[in-house]
Amino acid sequence: MARRIRTGGAAAALLALAFAAPPAQAATSDCPGGTTTVERGDTLSSIAARCDVAEAVIIAANPAILGSGDLQIGSTVRASGPPAAALKLAKQFNDLANDTATALGRIAGAVDTSLRDLVDRNPDLKSRLERFAGQLGVGDAAPDAPRPEVTAKAADGGAGLVRIAAKGLPKESAIVIGAGPPQGAYAVLTAARTSAAGTLDEAVRLPDWMAGPVVFVLRDDANNITARSDRYAPGR
Structure with a gap:
């Protein structure tokens, strides 16, 4: 979701x-x-x-x-x-x-x-x-601006590998991908770059110590944007 x-x-x-x-x-x-x-x-x-x-x-x-x-x-x-x-x-x-x-x-x-x-x-x-x-959703640019959406699904390739997909992000922009417990500090997993369409498709691996439900964090510092996934249970 x-x-x-x-x-x-x-x-x-x-x-x-x-x-x-x-x-x-x-x-x-x-x-x-x-x-x-x-x-x-x-x-x-x-x-x-x-x-x-x-x-x-x-x-x-x-x-x-x-x-x-x-x-x-x-x-x-x-x-x-x-x-x-x-x-x-x-x-x-x-x-x-x-x-x-x-x-x-x-x-x-x-x-x-x-x-x-x-x-x-x-x-x-x-x-x-x-x-x-x-x-x-207020302000000059808010009505027409796309809202980032982030999904996380288990990926083939071993335990802890997750495929992160996102859309509605700024085009061709540097993104930091992290994960952490809901309402808790997150760890940076990798860096990526969005496509010309503002999408992202990246495989990341969760560290062994991150065993419980997590939320993936996508952070675009240049555009002051942070987007999150729903809770993801490792191994599902």
């Missing part, structure tokens, strides 16, 4: 955090310098506990991370938090979020010129907002 690019169920809360001011450093013995390396089995919750910070702080400090499924094993994550004033602003925006669609409309009307200027001056914040818009 194919799964389209995910929509952020917590998008309104994350939108609020996107407006947070530059973070202040936080450090513990397990997170020297306010950073930590993502390990196998990590989630936002486990990293937050390790670094003694709230999960929202990690999301605010790392524009590419919207949830545990965005954690890449071996990558460095910042564990630092925005100042109190920024968190207060984030809470005010989050309080508007009865549901994602309503929140987006109300936030759009509530943001004044000074905040728009802030976003324009900060590429990380602007990129995060554009990513939200694309995932939620």
Whole structure:
């Protein structure tokens, strides 16, 4: 079964955090310098506990991370938090979020010129907002843009070999393919390139330690796109 690019169920809360001011450093013995390396089995919750910070702080400090499924094993994550004033602003925006669609409309009307200027001056914040818009199907390019679909099927060639097929991706673009447990950190398996039609057909092998259900992650950094498969049970 194919799964389209995910929509952020917590998008309104994350939108609020996107407006947070530059973070202040936080450090513990397990997170020297306010950073930590993502390990196998990590989630936002486990990293937050390790670094003694709230999960929202990690999301605010790392524009590419919207949830545990965005954690890449071996990558460095910042564990630092925005100042109190920024968190207060984030809470005010989050309080508007009865549901994602309503929140987006109300936030759009509530943001004044000074905040728009802030976003324009900060590429990380602007990129995060554009990513939200694309995932939620709103924005200038959203109506006509294809939505990536990813499927995973067992392939001949031995245990752990899986054929990944995708469509609706940017044309002739570099793609990173990874896999990991649902709502957990993923490992990069290989790199590939999409066709002139925006499709992908690639065989990958799951590592032996990845025995349970997994989700395949296709990441296009140049176009700021992440697409995922449905859960795949190795060996099925």
